[in-house]
Amino acid sequence: MIDQILEKNPEDNYPWVLDINTLKNILTAWKHLNLDPKEIYSFIEQRLAVYGKLYGTDELEYVGAYLYYEDGFKSLIKNKSDFISLSMDFADIFDEIMYKEMLGEKYILKRQKFSADPTSNQRSKFPSKKRKKSNLMQKKARRKNR
Secondary structure, X not given: OHHHHOOOOOOOOOOOXXXXXXXXXXXXXXXXXXXXXXXXXXXXXXXXXOOOOEEOOOHHHHHHHHHHEXXXXXXXXXXXXXXXXXXXXXXXXXXXXXXXXXOOOOOOOOOEOOOOOHHHOOHHHOOOOOOOOHHHHHHHHHHHOO
16 A cells, blocks of 8 residues: 555545546546536545555545545544445446446536445445446446546
C-alpha cells in the first residue's frame, strides 16, 4: 500500500492518486449526471478523510459509493467502524451510464441513506438490476474506453 512507500508528515493527508482513464470516466459520469463541478472537490475531500477506513479495489468503486449515498461519505466518516469494505458493485454505475449514453438515454441517479446494519444488503442493491445480455456489451464498451 501507499502508506508503506510514501514519506509524509503524520498530520498530512494521503494524496488522491488515479490514472487518466479513471479520471476521464469520473468526469464523464459527472457531466452525464449533471452534477455541480464543485461537488468533485467535496468528493476528494471526503475521499481523503476515509483513507485507511474505507477499502475498495478500484477508485471507481469509491466514486460509485460516493454517488450512491445521499450524503457522500459523511455517514461513513462518522461511522465507528475501523474497516468498511466497498462492494465492486459500486463501480457498475459507470457501465450503466455508458450503456445509457450508447442508447441516447439518461441514467437517473437514485441516492440512498447509509445504513450500518450489516443485514441491509445495501451495497449489493446498487445499481444492479437483473443482469441481461447487455451486461457483456456494457463491460466491453467500458474496456474499450479505458
